Amino acid sequence: RKECLTGDFKIPKVKWEDIGGLDEAKNVLKDTLHLPLVRPELFGKGVNMRGGVLLYGPPGTGKTLLAKAVATELSLSFLSVKGPELLNMYVGESEANMREIFTKAKNAAPCIIFFDELDSVAPKRGDSSDSGNVMDRIVSQLLAELDSVHKSDKFVFAIGATNRPDLLDPSLLRPGRFDKMVYLGINSTIDAREKVLRTITRKFKLDADVNFYDIAKQCTNNLTGADLYALCADALSLALKRKTTEIEEIVKSSRAYVSVEDFLQCHDGQD
Ligand code: ATP
Numbered sequence: 018r019k020e021c022l023t024g025d026f027k028i029p030k031v032k033w034e035d036i037g038g039l040d041e042a043k044n045v046l047k048d049t050l051h052l053p054l055v056r057p058e059l060f061g062k063g064v065n066m067r068g069g070v071l072l073y074g075p076p077g078t079g080k081t082l083l084a085k086a087v088a089t090e091l092s093l094s095f096l097s098v099k100g101p102e103l104l105n106m107y108v109g110e111s112e113a114n115m116r117e118i119f120t121k122a123k124n125a126a127p128c129i130i131f132f133d134e135l136d137s138v139a140p141k142r143g144d145s146s147d148s149g150n151v152m153d154r155i156v157s158q159l160l161a162e163l164d165s166v167h168k169s170d171k172f173v174f175a176i177g178a179t180n181r182p183d184l185l186d187p188s189l190l191r192p193g194r195f196d197k198m199v200y201l202g203i204n205s206t207i208d209a210r211e212k213v214l215r216t217i218t219r220k221f222k223l224d225a226d227v228n229f230y231d232i233a234k235q236c237t238n239n240l241t242g243a244d245l246y247a248l249c250a251d252a253l254s255l256a257l258k259r260k261t262t263e264i265e266e267i268v269k270s271s272r273a274y275v276s277v278e279d280f281l282q283c284h285d286g287q288d
Pocket of ligand 1: 075
């Protein structure tokens with residue numbers, strides 16, 4: 018069967034301070050997971066059902082990063098499931114994959130299952146055409162597994178990510194399932210983009226006159242976190258290239274300055 022789980026289910030190494038901004042989303046995740054983790058008895062059997070979180074928004078806005086950071090900070094294993102990879106052309110296999118994911122998650126508990134591109138495995142039921150009710154069965158299986166997590170003593174928490182929440186089957190968003198929706202968007206303010214730039218470059222050696230507010234203002238309009246990361250990576254490689262060129266030039270130019278005295282000085286005492 019096709020492998021649909023990625024990663025090694027270990028605790029990731031993304032810290033809160035690796036994420037610039039997104040304070041509201043960080044708080045929702047912290048608040049939602051902390052109490053059930055430390056006081057599981059408050060969330061028993063159906064009363065205060067422990068629901069999952071759906072992170073939604075354009076690509077590159079930090080959904081995966083956030084899910085990993087919450088796992089790191091709370092010392093939870095992390096199972097990443099790519100929606101399209103879970104689908105299997107053999108009838109029945111995809112449902113089996115879904116069951117297997119939750120079994121593995123329970124074995125790796127306490128853990129987070131991260132469903133990336135959730136819309137690809139959980140579209141509105143009744144919408145699929147030629148694949149018929151195969152998709153419907155996968156959605157039903159996912160719902161059953163999410164509900165079964167509440168009856169288990171193991172701490173398994175589901176986080177979904179999607180660019181298209183409008184495509185999801187509405188039953189997924191009911192209480193106890195992905196019932197908290199958190200939007201992650203393009204960094205619309207200069208301050209927000211400045212925060213992300215500062216975070217990404219915190220280990221860079223910077224010239225004293227680098228001012229991230231000005232940089233954010235001048236050339237980062239409408240950039241996502243991933244775009245800002247690419248900008249910083251490009252700036253760093255440009256700087257490294259320039260340094261290499263400088264060193265090469267010093268080497269080249271110093272050759273031109275080797276004098277007779279240099280030879281004589283080195284020659285001293287060797288007769
Ligand atoms: P997709 O929908 O395409 O899966 P995503 O929303 O999950 O995208 P991420 O994979 O979390 O996006 O982000 C891509 C990369 O962009 C990250 O690995 C990180 O380097 C950078 N990045 C995104 N947002 C931020 C942020 N707020 N602070 C620092 N880096 C960020």
